[in-house]
Amino acid sequence: MSAAPPCPQVSAFEWVPDFARGNVRDLRVRWACEEIGRPYETVLLDATHPRGDDYTRWQPFGQVPAYRDQALEMFESGAILLYLGQDEPALLPTEPQARWQAVSWLVAGLNSVEPYLGSLVDMRLFHADQPWAEDAFATLRPGAERKLARLAEALGDREWLAGRFSAADIIMVTVLKIAVDLDLLAAHPTLAAYHARGTARPAFGRALQAQLDDFTDEPPSR
């Protein structure tokens, strides 16, 4: 009897401020692993200091998550989900139209929705000390709202973005969490219900708990 192969590794932070807990993007990979019953172990990093060269060779931007298993090393949550979904219909449907709609929506979450919400977070959270931050927020807000309106229209009364639940929903539900935090989702009851449907999945619950459990109470002192 041979030993079980080593678990895939996912990088995450050992501590982040309260506002970031439940939002760090390793959550997406944890969620995907939970949906397909794939065990993983975490490599915990100090978010309060620059990452070293070892890590930037794995993740060039010093961000989380990065991923490695016996076959390869890679990075970017969206890319890792595509990799995990290759042969897993629970993440990517096998029928071509459904599969590539799922990939389309996964990329749309990353490139057509998240950046607009991210710009608002920048203003609210990271540049709040600037005298123009609220004006900039108000100016950028309609752009983000238009994206949410389009998304709501496209989702309609469907349960998930591409037929059955897919990796696209892991991306979009976690992207929409930004809209929840910014109080922009209440205007779209169907999107709020979609977000709630995603976060009600047992696999999401396990992934969130695992991320929260990995955090220490206090930042590392080094």
Add this chain to the structure above:
Amino acid sequence: MSAAPPCPQVSAFEWVPDFARGNVRDLRVRWACEEIGRPYETVLLDATHPRGDDYTRWQPFGQVPAYRDQALEMFESGAILLYLGQDEPALLPTEPQARWQAVSWLVAGLNSVEPYLGSLVDMRLFHADQPWAEDAFATLRPGAERKLARLAEALGDREWLAGRFSAADIIMVTVLKIAVDLDLLAAHPTLAAYHARGTARPAFGRALQAQLDDFTDEPPSR
């Protein structure tokens, strides 16, 4: 003898202002098609009026490009490149580590680089009338510069991001065009050379010319 199958269709705009010519994202799909010798035809849309329901069923955000062939309909340039690259080593290497590095870099271009440059474009181009636009530009600029510095470090003296040329380079070279336009690339000679190497490819030249040829001189009058 049966007729040739109909060409894949890619959506594009029939007219855009000068600053957008050569930057609209159908260029990425045209470039990918040219790299693999796949003919395509364009479906030209009026960028100056809201797209109709027919189009939003194809592209939910009303953006270009969208793509269809005999097998399926899909959208988002990054997703379309992944689709076109499925069985095309000229776009996605077949060896797993190289392939998934290419996918990692493709997603990084879309989610870890483009949004930071896009925020600067917003301030410079679309919110320039705001009294705080230049302050906001100056505040956001270091974030974009950090991403470019990381990218330059990761690229090092390599020719392309994931071994040989791949779809990741189509995304990153077109993303870096934003940095060229913002005059942020001169600080990184290796990235400037990488951008020049990408745009010197014959397939890029043909794709750019095809996009420019499709534009009318004057905006549509409807």
